[in-house]
Amino acid sequence: xxxxxxxxxxxxxxxxxxxxxxxxxxxxxxxxxxxxxxxxxxxxxxxxxxxxxxxxxxxxxxxxxxxxxxxxxxxxxxxxxxxxxxxxxxxxxxxxxxxxxxxxxxxxxxxxxxxxxxxxxxxxxxxxxxxxxxxxxxxxxxxxxxxxxxxxxxxxxxxxxxxxxxxxxxxxxxxxxxxxxxxxxxxxxxxxxxxxxxxxxxxxxxxxxxxxxxxxxxxxxxxxxxxxxxxxxxxxxxxxxxxxxxxxxxxxxxxxxxxxxxxxxxxxxxxxxxxxxxxxxxxxxxxxxxxxxxxxxxxxxxxxxxxxxxxxxxx
Amino acid sequence: xxxxxxxxxxxxxxxxxxxxxxxxxxxxxxxxxxxxxxxxxxxxxxxxxxxxx
Numbered sequence: 001x002x003x004x005x006x007x008x009x010x011x012x013x014x015x016x017x018x019x020x021x022x023x024x025x026x027x028x029x030x031x032x033x034x035x036x037x038x039x040x041x042x043x044x045x046x047x048x049x050x051x052x053x054x055x056x057x058x059x060x061x062x063x064x065x066x067x068x069x070x071x072x073x074x075x076x077x078x079x080x081x082x083x084x085x086x087x088x089x090x091x092x093x094x095x096x097x098x099x100x101x102x103x104x105x106x107x108x109x110x111x112x113x114x115x116x117x118x119x120x121x122x123x124x125x126x127x128x129x130x131x132x133x134x135x136x137x138x139x140x141x142x143x144x145x146x147x148x149x150x151x152x153x154x155x156x157x158x159x160x161x162x163x164x165x166x167x168x169x170x171x172x173x174x175x176x177x178x179x180x181x182x183x184x185x186x187x188x189x190x191x192x193x194x195x196x197x198x199x200x201x202x203x204x205x206x207x208x209x210x211x212x213x214x215x216x217x218x219x220x221x222x223x224x225x226x227x228x229x230x231x232x233x234x235x236x237x238x239x240x241x242x243x244x245x246x247x248x249x250x251x252x253x254x255x256x257x258x259x260x261x262x263x264x265x266x267x268x269x270x271x272x273x274x275x276x277x278x279x280x281x282x283x284x285x286x287x288x289x290x291x292x293x294x295x296x297x298x299x300x301x302x303x304x305x306x307x308x309x310x311x312x313x314x315x
Numbered sequence: 316x317x318x319x320x321x322x323x324x325x326x327x328x329x330x331x332x333x334x335x336x337x338x339x340x341x342x343x344x345x346x347x348x349x350x351x352x353x354x355x356x357x358x359x360x361x362x363x364x365x366x367x368x
């Protein structure tokens with residue numbers, strides 16, 4: 001054994017990952033959003049599910065989301081180490097080997113899809129498989145580095161969980177879960193473009209063609225406002241469907257008024273003004289966007305939970 | 316001074332082993348719970364009596 005091999009062995013041992021490092025590969029914060037929206041989709045469905053089946057289904061949907069997160073980190077390891085926001089992730093930080101992330105992602109993908117199909121139904125399993133494929137292949141491998149529409153189309157991956165939750169309960173499709181899908185789908189662009197505005201050169205340095213990079217920051221501000229207007233119409237309109245009701249309508253009107261105000265403020269600003277206060281309005285809009293989605297789905301959940309007591313919905 | 320010095324690496328490896336172990340136990344519990352619900356339709360006692368008869 002040479003000095004070089006001894007040295008190499010020491011380095012590989014030091015890079016040995018702990019359990020928490022592997023867990024971080026699954027993007028726990030994204031998983032929490034997936035768990036919540038899938039649960040709302042499941043509980044808003046007109047057919048009730050045994051609690052054990054509901055629990056297992058949500059668990060396997062979360063594992064599937066985590067698997068796609070690991071595959072995304074494996075594929076994006078090269079650009080993650082350039083961007084400030086992502087350089088602390090397990091692979092660029094040197095805590096987890098890129099190949100390990102790939103194997104974990106593939107193994108958990110297979111496990112989650114098969115187990116969801118067995119726990120709930122085949123359609124739910126198929127939809128989870130499609131969602132993982134969409135996020136890992138369509139978004140991460142193809143769209144993210146090739147078009148400024150990356151997060152617009154890629155947003156569909158994050159929008160599928162409530163549809164899968166609904167399919168777990170009903171075994172079929174209808175209009176309502178697609179309204180929840182549309183809510184997340186239309187919310188994603190303004191959410192990420194606000195982030196891109198205040199992350200400044202991050203995407204530029206990494207060569208990711210975000211709208212801020214390809215079309216400029218003025219166009220990005222215009223698009224944030226445009227998408228927010230369409231989102232507001234959709235979000236308030238959903239109040240008058242079977243998953244809506246007075247609670248949802250109240251929440252939607254208030255939240256969309258605040259969100260529109262935020263988008264309007266971003267639209268009115270330019271780079272000089274934003275620089276002066278370190279993108280305070282853009283950062284506030286980004287934080288509001290997280291609360292916006294959480295409270296819309298919270299309101300749908302409230303309508304569903306209160307409906308058996310005659311308090312939820314319009315009836 | 317102890318001859319057996321525990322390296323930080325061993326702590327990390329131990330945490331990983333415990334984590335994987337607990338995850339597997341949890342998975343077994345979930346699969347068992349699912350099996351009971353699927354086989355019995357949620358009514359374990361009735362199913363048990365059916366088997367005994």
